Amino acid sequence: MNSSGYCRDTEGDAHQWDTREDCDVRQILDRVADKWSLLTIALLERRSLRFTELRRAIDGVSQRMLTQTLRHLERDGIVKRTVWATVPPRVDYELTPLGATLYGTIKLLVDWTEEHQGEIAEARNRYDAQHAEETRLMGAGLPPADRLVATTA
Numbered sequence: 001m002n003s004s005g006y007c008r009d010t011e012g013d014a015h016q017w018d019t020r021e022d023c024d025v026r027q028i029l030d031r032v033a034d035k036w037s038l039l040t041i042a043l044l045e046r047r048s049l050r051f052t053e054l055r056r057a058i059d060g061v062s063q064r065m066l067t068q069t070l071r072h073l074e075r076d077g078i079v080k081r082t083v084w085a086t087v088p089p090r091v092d093y094e095l096t097p098l099g100a101t102l103y104g105t106i107k108l109l110v111d112w113t114e115e116h117q118g119e120i121a122e123a124r125n126r127y128d129a130q131h132a133e134e135t136r137l138m139g140a141g142l143p144p145a146d147r148l149v150a151t152t153a
Contacts, residue, residue, distance in 0.1 A: 031076060036061055036069040038106055041095065044079065045103040048094035078102060 031037060039058050043049060049057070055066050070093060073079035078099035084090040095103065113120075 028076070031072055032078065032102060034069075036065055037073060040066075040069055040073065040093075041078065041099060041103055041106055042110075044093060044095045044099070048082075048092045051091050051093070054093065073099070 032041070036058065039061075040054060043054060043057050051066070051070070054070075055061060055063060058066065061069075070079060070081065074081050077096055080094050080096050082092045082094070084092070
């Protein structure tokens with residue numbers, strides 16, 4: 001069964017992810033592609049983890065943000081939450097079969113990032129150097145170089 005926001009026929013047209021009011025694709029992408037969700041999914045790929053284990057493993061995440069992330073992933077069917085009747089209560093999180101399919105896509109993204117991180121660092125350095133020079137020229141009352149001559153990336 002499809003939700004009221006289900007959309008189709010967006011293949012090859014990313015513009016529709018933002019513009020179609022009846023399309024949930026953007027909302028789902030925003031949810032699963034944020035940094036806390038990516039890290040949570042990657043950690044749960046290996047085994048189920050308790051909340052405290054996840055929190056220790058994800059550097060910089062607050063308790064509130066991890067709770068919110070896990071609730072959203074559970075609502076979307078990506079994570080399963082199991083509460084054990086113990087004192088104190090024990091809560092385990094694991095990927096659902098749907099979540100396990102998402103891990104493969106995340107792994108491809110991470111692999112791409114690792115493969116191209118040097119090129120991205122070089123591009124950032126070029127950009128920063130160019131914009132530092134533009135700031136220096138503007139401070140001296142001169143127009144930036146790209147206004148004088150078109151530059152190529």
